[in-house]
Amino acid sequence: MRHRGTVLVVEDQPAVARALLLLFDIHGIDAEAVTNAEDAVRAVGRGEIDVVVQDMNFTPGATSGDEGMALFRRLRQVSPGMPVVLLTAWTSLEAAVQMVKQGATDYFAKPWNDEKLLAIVTALLESRRGERERRSSRSALAKTFDLCGIVYESAAMHRVVTLALQVAAADVSVLITGPNGAGKEKIAEIIQANSPRKKMAFVKVNAGALPDQLLESELFGAEAGAFTGAARLRIGRFESANGGTLFLDEIGNLSAAGQMKLLRVLQNGEFERLGSSETRRSDVRLLCATNADLPDAVRRGTFRQDLLFRLNVVDVFVPPLRERREDIVPLAQAFLTTALRKSRSRAERFAEEAREALREHDWPGNVRELENRVQRGVVTAAQETITAEDLGLAAGHAPPPVPAPEEKLQLEALLRDSGGSVSIAAKTLGVSRQAFYRRMERLGVVLERRLKE
Numbered sequence: 001m002r003h004r005g006t007v008l009v010v011e012d013q014p015a016v017a018r019a020l021l022l023l024f025d026i027h028g029i030d031a032e033a034v035t036n037a038e039d040a041v042r043a044v045g046r047g048e049i050d051v052v053v054q055d056m057n058f059t060p061g062a063t064s065g066d067e068g069m070a071l072f073r074r075l076r077q078v079s080p081g082m083p084v085v086l087l088t089a090w091t092s093l094e095a096a097v098q099m100v101k102q103g104a105t106d107y108f109a110k111p112w113n114d115e116k117l118l119a120i121v122t123a124l125l126e127s128r129r130g131e132r133e134r135r136s137s138r139s140a141l142a143k144t145f146d147l148c149g150i151v152y153e154s155a156a157m158h159r160v161v162t163l164a165l166q167v168a169a170a171d172v173s174v175l176i177t178g179p180n181g182a183g184k185e186k187i188a189e190i191i192q193a194n195s196p197r198k199k200m201a202f203v204k205v206n207a208g209a210l211p212d213q214l215l216e217s218e219l220f221g222a223e224a225g226a227f228t229g230a231a232r233l234r235i236g237r238f239e240s241a242n243g244g245t246l247f248l249d250e251i252g253n254l255s256a257a258g259q260m261k262l263l264r265v266l267q268n269g270e271f272e273r274l275g276s277s278e279t280r281r282s283d284v285r286l287l288c289a290t291n292a293d294l295p296d297a298v299r300r301g302t303f304r305q306d307l308l309f310r311l312n313v314v315d316v317f318v319p320p321l322r323e324r325r326e327d328i329v330p331l332a333q334a335f336l337t338t339a340l341r342k343s344r345s346r347a348e349r350f351a352e353e354a355r356e357a358l359r360e361h362d363w364p365g366n367v368r369e370l371e372n373r374v375q376r377g378v379v380t381a382a383q384e385t386i387t388a389e390d391l392g393l394a395a396g397h398a399p400p401p402v403p404a405p406e407e408k409l410q411l412e413a414l415l416r417d418s419g420g421s422v423s424i425a426a427k428t429l430g431v432s433r434q435a436f437y438r439r440m441e442r443l444g445v446v447l448e449r450r451l452k453e
Contacts, residue, residue: 005050005125009033010040010071011087012058016110020053027118029125037071044078050128051121056088056096065095072099077352080329081131081153083124087112101437102356134158141165146193150186151334154324160187160316167314168194173266175251175311176289178318181368184289187318188247197285200244203237208250216258217274219248226275238271238282245285251311252292252303259304266310286311321363321370328358331367335374336386347381347390357388360441408443411436415445 007024009031011017017033024031034040036058043049052075056068065088075082086107088096096107106120134155141147145165152158167174168191176184185204192202207215217226221236237246248254254262265271269281288311297303321328332350340347350358354377363369373393377386388394411425418424426436439445 005030005128006048007031007051007053007121007125008040008043008049010035010037010052010054010058012036012055016055016087023114023118024121027122029118029121037067037074040071041074041078044075044082047079049079049082051124052082052084053117053121054084054086056086069095069099072102072104073352076103076355080355081326083128085117085120085124097437101441103359130155137162146190146198148186148189148193150183150190151327151331152324153326153330156319156324157327160318161190163314163316164190165194167191167316169196170314171196171285172313173286173288173311174314174316175294176287176316176318177294178289178291179320179366180291181366182318182320183367184318185247185249187316188287188289191287192245192247195245195285197244201241202245202247203241204247204249205237206249207253215254216261219258220261220271221273223273223275226273230275234273236271236273238265238284239280241284242282243284245287247287247289249289250291251288252290252294252297256304259307263304263307263310266307321366325359328363328370329355331370332358332374335371336378339375339378343378345378345381346384347378347386348384349386350377351385351387354386354388354391354393357391357393361393408445411439411443411445 007029009017009020009024011020011033012035014035017035021031021033032043034043040052040054044052054068054071056065058067058071068086068088072084072086075084083105084099084103085105086096086099087110088107089110093107093109096104100107105124108117131153134153138147138152138158138161141161145168147161150157150161152161164187174188174191176187178184188204189202192198205215205218210218216222217230217234217236219237221239222230222234224230224232261271265282265284266286269283270279271282272279294303294308294312298305298308321331329350332355336347336350339345358370365372373391374386376392377390381387381390414425415422422436422440
């Protein structure tokens with residue numbers, strides 16, 4: 001059985017190219033070969049290549065790896081998501097390691113291990129096939145459902161969106177969890193837009209922005225004089241959302257009294273305005289979001305367990321941006337397009353080094369931080385191309401990520417146990433060498449024996 005997808009071999013030595021083509025053919029992998037950078041760029045530009053296996057040098061006597069690095073950067077411009085596997089001699093091994101840190105998938109020193117090379121190429125082809133299937137599935141979803149303009153490429157977000165669409169039709173409460181700025185409100189919008197209540201009111205409340213008493217009056221309403229400053233009747237959000245959907249963000253901030261009232265509404269649809277004994281009814285679907293650990297809050301006695309059970313009929317977790325790096329550049333491009341509509345800026349595109357900086361940044365503020373940095377880039381860019389400096393992500397400009405001590409100790413222990421081999425340590429951890437290198441950089445882990453793998 002032949003694998004779907006095509007490998008491009010970039011190798012100037014005919015004997016080496018033939019050996020690679022034969023190896024792939026024997027194992028059912030379609031492959032073609034070119035001998036120079038120009039032909040490689042043209043082949044990738046056709047859009048029919050799924051994985052590139054490239055040498056580091058293409059002219060007789062070249063040993064530094066500069067040619068391979070230049071080609072890699074050109075390929076990233078033509079096809080930013082193209083997986084690139086490097087074949088390198090010991091003389092250009094340091095350049096190959098640097099390229100892995102910049103986004104190349106992996107590298108193999110010549111002579112390579114056939115079994116390991118086949119394993120990584122096969123895995124990459126399967127991954128690319130999955131990407132094609134996700135794009136096809138996303139296109140099909142967009143034709144059937146309202147995706148509210150969400151932008152994503154990652155498998156992680158595809159699962160989130162698919163789950164959101166599945167629960168949209170069920171008239172049950174949904175708890176959307178994840179870190180601040182990850183996109184929880186967008187998922188709530190998708191659920192509402194595809195629910196039976198989509199033509200009814202969709203009311204949003206940020207519970208984290210209001211003190212307890214004001215939050216209760218915001219949700220349930222208040223009679224005039226119910227508390228100091230309540231000069232007139234206030235209609236609560238449960239009344240104004242009647243028949244529709246109420247999105248309650250930062251639900252973990254709700255007071256004990258507010259939690260009790262919310263539980264009652266969920267149980268029987270009944271509530272009273274502050275300062276009133278008259279029982280009112282509201283038919284509302286509740287979508288809640290939080291970045292808090294509500295089970296832990298239950299253990300600490302600050303959140304009602306019975307309320308959590310009511311809210312958490314379905315839990316939709318939105319992962320942080322650093323765990324779905326495939327989404328970073330597409331999101332940045334979408335934010336750039338939006339920002340340019342509102343600006344007279346000359347900036348039209350991101351420089352390649354800016355794209356690399358976007359991919360490498362740890363994004364503690366998630367999607368919200370990404371949008372803000374793109375807006376900064378549009379405002380500060382002096383040319384048509386936005387640089388890493390414009391984004392505030394240039395070396396020495398962006399604040400360094402705060403290391404996680406336990407994770408750093410884990411990586412250092414893995415490296416010690418593996419005798420300094422990143423390959424073995426990454427395999428033990430269950431990640432690629434590229435991902436392992438990125439964690440090392442983020443946590444400040446130094447490997448003295450990096451070139452001895």
